[in-house]
Amino acid sequence: MHWYDAKGDAAARLRQRKHALLQRLQIPANALPGSLALTHRRCGQPNCHCAQDEGHPLWSLTFMVEGKKHVEWIPDEWVEQIRPLVQQGRDFKDALSEIFAANAQLLALRRRQTVPRRRKKKR
Numbered sequence: 001m002h003w004y005d006a007k008g009d010a011a012a013r014l015r016q017r018k019h020a021l022l023q024r025l026q027i028p029a030n031a032l033p034g035s036l037a038l039t040h041r042r043c044g045q046p047n048c049h050c051a052q053d054e055g056h057p058l059w060s061l062t063f064m065v066e067g068k069k070h071v072e073w074i075p076d077e078w079v080e081q082i083r084p085l086v087q088q089g090r091d092f093k094d095a096l097s098e099i100f101a102a103n104a105q106l107l108a109l110r111r112r113q114t115v116p117r118r119r120k121k122k123r
Helices: 009-024 076-114
Strands: 035-041 056-065 068-074
Touching: 009 076, 035 076, 056 076, 068 076
Parallel strands: none
Antiparallel strands: 035 056, 056 068
16 A cells, blocks of 8 residues: 555545546646736936936746746737736646645655554653
8 A cells, every 4th residue: 555545535535636637738838937917117218208207118928947037028919919928828837836736635645544653651
């Protein structure tokens, strides 16, 4: 018997949820990490409207690579194509996290079912 063979209703629910996630889990080929955000920047031209306003609208994709933050500026015309790819990346990452959490919970349930608790010795 393996650690993932925990018994009971809680274990059965975890395994069902895990298998449902695994069924739909496919690595999206073009998914993107990070977040897409609209920011505003001033161009520095003293006669530009942005000198008085909040600035020119700019879209950016912020993500991490090898522990370092990266920011890519996204052209306005790409935003509607990029947004669903970022959501795909987020959904994939969330599903993976949920599978890992279910595995850890199954491990804990199995350990509780098989390893007897130590009793404190009376002095």
